[in-house]
Amino acid sequence: MDSRLPTHLEVAAIRRLAEAHGGTAMVIAKGDRDAGSILILTVNRGADPQYLERMPQLDGGRTWTVIPEQTVEKYNDYGLERHAQDPDLWVIEVGVADGPQFAAILPH
Known part of the structure; x- marks a missing residue:
């Protein structure tokens, strides 16, 4: 039985x-x-976008990883392109004051 939520x-x-x-x-x-x-897109009042995705690690765990920086224009399309490649993927946009701080408090 899978213990994932x-x-x-x-x-x-x-x-x-x-x-x-x-x-x-x-x-x-x-x-x-x-x-x-x-896949989470964090934005701070429309600026400083950052995508986070939980990636498998060598130890079997999964941690939130920052997707390499892209141009702002590409960020708008990236989530939808990923969803088209993987229809099981959820894409969430989160507007927070501090994206890296929010990433640090995300559950693993």
């Missing part, structure tokens, strides 16, 4: 976490309800 519950928790820290969160694309991956 169903993705839709994890997405709801991420949304509540953003709101609890004075931010907002919106689902841009829904993926598989139970086993989808999650």
